[in-house]
Amino acid sequence: MRTGTLALILLTAACSAPAGVAGVSTVPGSPRPDDGQTFAAPVTPPEADDPVRLPPPKLSKFKYAFPVKDCRVTYARKRLVIPKSTIWAPQGCAFVAPVDGVIREVNVQNRWVPSTDRGADREGRFVTLLGKDGVLYLGGHLDSIADGIRPGVKVKAGRTLGRVGNTGNARDTASNLYFAISWPVDSRYWWIRRGMVDPWDYLDAWFNGNRTYSPRPETMALRKKVGKLPPCSVQCSGKEQPPAKPNKPPKQTEDEPPVVIPFAIETVGPGQ
Numbered sequence: 001m002r003t004g005t006l007a008l009i010l011l012t013a014a015c016s017a018p019a020g021v022a023g024v025s026t027v028p029g030s031p032r033p034d035d036g037q038t039f040a041a042p043v044t045p046p047e048a049d050d051p052v053r054l055p056p057p058k059l060s061k062f063k064y065a066f067p068v069k070d071c072r073v074t075y076a077r078k079r080l081v082i083p084k085s086t087i088w089a090p091q092g093c094a095f096v097a098p099v100d101g102v103i104r105e106v107n108v109q110n111r112w113v114p115s116t117d118r119g120a121d122r123e124g125r126f127v128t129l130l131g132k133d134g135v136l137y138l139g140g141h142l143d144s145i146a147d148g149i150r151p152g153v154k155v156k157a158g159r160t161l162g163r164v165g166n167t168g169n170a171r172d173t174a175s176n177l178y179f180a181i182s183w184p185v186d187s188r189y190w191w192i193r194r195g196m197v198d199p200w201d202y203l204d205a206w207f208n209g210n211r212t213y214s215p216r217p218e219t220m221a222l223r224k225k226v227g228k229l230p231p232c233s234v235q236c237s238g239k240e241q242p243p244a245k246p247n248k249p250p251k252q253t254e255d256e257p258p259v260v261i262p263f264a265i266e267t268v269g270p271g272q
Contacts, residue, residue, distance in 0.1 A: 060214035062099055062133045065157040066206045067179055068164065069094040075179075077200040082234055084180040084195035085203060091175035093164040095139040096157075098206070101131035103153045103161075105187055108145050110167040117169070119237045120190040123178050124168025127161045128193055130184050133216040138193050140178030141170040179203070181215050183223050191232035196222060 071093035075085045105128040112121035123140025127149060130136055143165025155161070166175045180195030181202070187193075197219050205213035 056210040056212075059210070059212045060133070060216065062131070062212065062214050062216070063157055064099050064202070064206045064211050064213070065096055066203065067095055067098045067137075067139060068177055069096045069158065069160070071164075075200065075203060077204070079198055082195050083198045084178060085199045087177040087179050087203075088174060089164045089177060091143055091163075091165055093175075093177075094160045095127070095142060095162045095164055095177055097129055097155045097159045097161055098137050099129075099131040099133055099135075099157050101129045101133075101137075101155060103149055103151055103155065104128045104130045104136065104184060105193070106145060106150055112168045112171075114169075117237065119194075119232070119235065122169045122235075123194065124170065125162065125165070126168075126178070129155070129161070133214055134183070135214075135216055135219050136182045136184045136193060138178070138180040138182070138195070140180070140194075141166055141168050141176055143167065143175070181219060183219055183228070185229060189229055191234075191236065192230070196226075 068087055068089045071089045073087050073089045073093075075087045105126070107123075107126050110124045112118065112124055123138065125142040125145060126138055126140035127142065127145060128136055128138045139161060141164070142162040144163045146160045146162050149155075149161050164175050164177050166173055168178070170176060170178070179199055180193065181199045182192050182194075182196040185192045197215055199215070202213055202215050205211075
């Protein structure tokens with residue numbers, strides 16, 4: 001065979017081969033240039049049913065709800081100053097009970113002013129809920145309190161307690177929900193109700209569908225470690241010093257709504 005004919009045959013074969021990685025043929029069953037072995041032909045996977053989605057494991061006997069309902073929200077997953085979360089949401093979104101419980105405190109008046117910056121007023125309008133899990137939940141910076149929400153009222157998880165706003169020291173920010181987890185104490189110890197336990201792990205779980213992930217174990221363990229009435233140490237007002245021991249409840253004035261639940265409620269025992 002003449003050299004010109006051979007070159008024409010090789011050129012024709014090269015042009016007709018499918019493109020691939022340099023030096024490697026993409027034709028099924030073709031030999032590799034390095035070892036002479038062949039590639040396996042493509043295999044079509046057999047048909048199968050969709051994966052079965054299992055519900056998340058039950059981690060406690062309590063069922064929780066994400067505290068903002070039917071609104072798009074964002075929140076940070078790290079502590080900035082104190083243990084709480086700022087849940088950014090449009091004004092008017094529903095703040096709902098995160099668990100079954102009893103309303104403990106209701107503040108319908110927005111008393112905060114920058115000239116005094118009283119610690120007890122920083123959350124503006126707020127509601128606290130003592131859950132059946134023994135944990136206290138606070139929703140603050142509310143624009144309004146829902147009808148029928150007052151101390152002593154029993155509520156189910158998901159019931160609307162108020163509407164998201166920017167009262168208190170959030171008046172110059174976008175609307176948001178101040179959300180905090182702690183344990184029940186007298187209303188004078190406001191620095192405890194404003195947040196003792198980092199809440200974002202629980203918010204993540206409730207948002208993503210694991211509604212039985214409970215903050216009770218962490219909350220009770222921290223209370224045992226620091227005591228029921230730890231002194232204020234961060235963002236404390238110099239005019240407000242905590243008393244050494246709790247005594248009689250403070251006298252309510254006429255313009256203050258009652259904030260302490262008037263009767264004891266049954267909560268779960270330790271370890272439950």
